[in-house]
Amino acid sequence: MGDADARADGPGRTAPSRRALLGWGGAGLALGAAAAGGTAVALRGDVAGTAGAGTAVPFHGPHQAGIATPVQDRLHFAAFDVTTKDRAELVALLKEWTAAARLMTAGRPVGEGGFGGLPEAPPDDTGEALGLAASRLTLTVGFGPGLFAKDRFGLAGRRPDALVDLEPFPGDNLDRARSGGDLCVQACADDPQVAVHAIRQLARIGFGRTAVRWSQLGFGKTSSTTPEAQTPRNMMGFKDGTRNIAGTDTAALGRHVWAAARDGSPWMAGGSYLVARRIRMNIETWDRTSLQEQEDIFGRDKGEGAPVGRSNEHDEPFLPAMKPDAHVRLAHPDSNGGARLLRRGYSFTDGTDGLGRLDAGLFFLAYQRDPRTGFIPVQRRLARQDGLNEYIQHVGSAVFAVPPGVRDASDWWGRTLFS
Numbered sequence: 001m002g003d004a005d006a007r008a009d010g011p012g013r014t015a016p017s018r019r020a021l022l023g024w025g026g027a028g029l030a031l032g033a034a035a036a037g038g039t040a041v042a043l044r045g046d047v048a049g050t051a052g053a054g055t056a057v058p059f060h061g062p063h064q065a066g067i068a069t070p071v072q073d074r075l076h077f078a079a080f081d082v083t084t085k086d087r088a089e090l091v092a093l094l095k096e097w098t099a100a101a102r103l104m105t106a107g108r109p110v111g112e113g114g115f116g117g118l119p120e121a122p123p124d125d126t127g128e129a130l131g132l133a134a135s136r137l138t139l140t141v142g143f144g145p146g147l148f149a150k151d152r153f154g155l156a157g158r159r160p161d162a163l164v165d166l167e168p169f170p171g172d173n174l175d176r177a178r179s180g181g182d183l184c185v186q187a188c189a190d191d192p193q194v195a196v197h198a199i200r201q202l203a204r205i206g207f208g209r210t211a212v213r214w215s216q217l218g219f220g221k222t223s224s225t226t227p228e229a230q231t232p233r234n235m236m237g238f239k240d241g242t243r244n245i246a247g248t249d250t251a252a253l254g255r256h257v258w259a260a261a262r263d264g265s266p267w268m269a270g271g272s273y274l275v276a277r278r279i280r281m282n283i284e285t286w287d288r289t290s291l292q293e294q295e296d297i298f299g300r301d302k303g304e305g306a307p308v309g310r311s312n313e314h315d316e317p318f319l320p321a322m323k324p325d326a327h328v329r330l331a332h333p334d335s336n337g338g339a340r341l342l343r344r345g346y347s348f349t350d351g352t353d354g355l356g357r358l359d360a361g362l363f364f365l366a367y368q369r370d371p372r373t374g375f376i377p378v379q380r381r382l383a384r385q386d387g388l389n390e391y392i393q394h395v396g397s398a399v400f401a402v403p404p405g406v407r408d409a410s411d412w413w414g415r416t417l418f419s
């Protein structure tokens with residue numbers, strides 16, 4: 001039995017899965033190959049007639065899907081602590097996660113499915129996505145700094161210099177319970193149930209080896225990688241993502257997003273670095289702020305999204321025309337030595353804070369080739385000078401090395417790191 005066919009059913013214990021016992025692994029390989037071949041119509045269901053239809057995003061490729069691929073409507077992001085101390089168990093987990101992700105992104109249930117198997121055992125798949133379309137589900141995995149700690153998994157010498165611990169920025173009010181993590185999985189889909197189902201299956205497969213540390217649901221993407229499409233709006237009502245890096249801009253992606261072997265960690269070539277920040281908005285205060293003040297704060301108008309002094313959203317910003325503390329002026333590459341980020345964040349509303357205010361904001365996700373020349377210099381400037389700071393607070397933070405894509409049906413998340 002291979003690593004991928006062992007599943008933990010308690011701390012330190014592994015048991016053969018029903019999938020392994022019944023030998024369904026070949027079906028996963030065939031589906032992975034189909035997904036790799038290009039856009040596919042994905043059917044999720046155990047038996048003919050229960051399946052939905054929809055588009056699947058190819059799982060295999062040089063880069064993980066979910067970075068430069070078009071942004072979906074919904075997010076479920078989860079950070080995990082690795083609870084096993086055993087490197088072989090961690091490798092087995094990553095292989096099992098890869099096999100499950102390959103199936104789910106192709107619109108298939110995990111393992112043997114949600115019903116019809118051995119009546120004595122729980123089904124391999126929890127079932128809530130049966131009959132739903134693939135919904136452009138992408139699953140993107142990342143490795144946090146803790147994974148590379150000395151005397152843990154023998155990875156200390158492989159920690160990329162770019163995987164820095166983020167410094168505290170002025171104004172941060174970080175909640176440790178919503179920060180950090182050894183592993184992360186970003187699940188994006190057009191159907192929230194599909195994204196939530198995917199994280200749930202991975203958490204379940206990881207039982208005994210990982211535990212969910214924190215998670216975040218998101219809606220209403222606040223940035224897109226498709227500039228030709230309508231720019232989405234954030235919870236402050238402004239178009240967000242106008243000057244994002246496009247998923248088709250291979251030159252900008254190569255320069256600012258994809259890590260290269262020459263950057264110092266060859267295992268990361270084709271990967272990227274993710275910074276996640278949970279940013280709470282004081283929307284009740286914002287809602288009492290005049291339109292002029294709101295527009296000054298961003299340096300763009302609220303209707304069209306045009307930069308100050310210009311007429312159209314995609315006109316080139318003229319920074320000297322903006323207030324010195326305007327967000328766009330401070331975040332623009334010209335103010336930060338050319339730094340550019342691929343933003344992929346989502347809005348969130350997580351109930352209320354007990355004081356009559358919505359716990360709402362932006363779950364900021366940014367991919368870059370190196371946070372030391374990407375997020376960090378931009379955030380240093382914003383944290384000190386941004387007029388937006390009066391209305392926002394950073395309450396969660398994490399950074400992850402996002403390895404290259406899974407090449408084919410025999411490959412797995414993290415192979416280049418562990419091999």
Ligand SMILES: C=CC1=C(C)c2cc3[nH]c(cc4nc(cc5[nH]c(cc1n2)c(C)c5CCC(=O)O)C(CCC(=O)O)=C4C)c(C)c3C=C
Binds near residue numbers: 239241277300333341
């Ligand atoms: C450190 C990076 C950034 C953080 C944190 C951040 C928070 C944040 N941003 C908005 C809303 C908008 N941001 C816009 C542009 C923009 N923001 C950043 C970086 C961070 N934002 C960059 C690099 C840029 C692009 C600058 C440029 O090249 O012109 C815009 C304008 C539209 C757009 O281009 O996307 C809005 C609106 C919020 C609400 C927020 C925290 C809650």
Ligand SMILES: [Fe+2]
Binds near residue numbers: 327
């Ligand atoms: Fe911004």
